[in-house]
Amino acid sequence: xxxxxxxxxxxxxxxxxxxxxxxxxxxxxxxxxxxxxxxxxxxxxxxxxxxxxxxxxxxxxxxxxxxxxxxxxxxxxxxxxxxxxxxxxxxxxxxxxxxxxxxxxxxxxxxxxxxxxxxxxxxxxxxxxxxxxxxxxxxxxxxxxxxxxxxxxxxxxxxxxxxxxxxxxxxxxxxxxxxxxxxxxxxxxxxxxxxxxxxxxxxxxxxxxxxxx
Ligand code: AMP
Numbered sequence: 001x002x003x004x005x006x007x008x009x010x011x012x013x014x015x016x017x018x019x020x021x022x023x024x025x026x027x028x029x030x031x032x033x034x035x036x037x038x039x040x041x042x043x044x045x046x047x048x049x050x051x052x053x054x055x056x057x058x059x060x061x062x063x064x065x066x067x068x069x070x071x072x073x074x075x076x077x078x079x080x081x082x083x084x085x086x087x088x089x090x091x092x093x094x095x096x097x098x099x100x101x102x103x104x105x106x107x108x109x110x111x112x113x114x115x116x117x118x119x120x121x122x123x124x125x126x127x128x129x130x131x132x133x134x135x136x137x138x139x140x141x142x143x144x145x146x147x148x149x150x151x152x153x154x155x156x157x158x159x160x161x162x163x164x165x166x167x168x169x170x171x172x173x174x175x176x177x178x179x180x181x182x183x184x185x186x187x188x189x190x191x192x193x194x195x196x197x198x199x200x201x202x203x204x205x206x207x208x209x210x211x212x213x
Contacts, residue, residue: 007112056165112192
């Protein structure tokens, strides 16, 4: 199965992707994770992209497409779930041209729909475990007491002013990707409100129908 999970920052793409990996055996391809790892490792790529990420801006299309394509290739071009790619129409066009060219188009482009006020709440109270990457919410899913508090961090781009910037970039540059897939008949809109399990059930129901399994 080949799917992309789409939605604004804080819609729950990462959480749902992790569940799909665990239960459906898909491989998670997160361009955000690839980029954050490069920044942490202070590689040439990391140095090139750091300013964009910390400013809440998108990394240039050609740089991100190269990363996404490498990751897709590394999975034998199948059984993957994309999280955070594509984020511009250009990125979508390059990927579709490639996947259609090898006869492996996406089965579905799944868009998680969550109201703005919930997104700001989820992102500003989100915390990440620096080593495991586990995600918490200060109110709804606080880090357990046995976890070393010094390892619980807030992402630099989850600070309120960066969150506002990311949501505005999403509306201007990323949302048009939805129309691109709607026109192709590949858009699956999912209500992203509710518990993880409720949202997961909605996604799985839809993608299994699309992938015919
Ligand atoms: P994420 O973890 O998906 O929210 O991504 C974090 C940051 O990485 C974004 O705010 C962008 O700066 C960068 N990034 C990740 N994926 C992409 C993409 N497909 N296009 C451009 N920038 C990206």
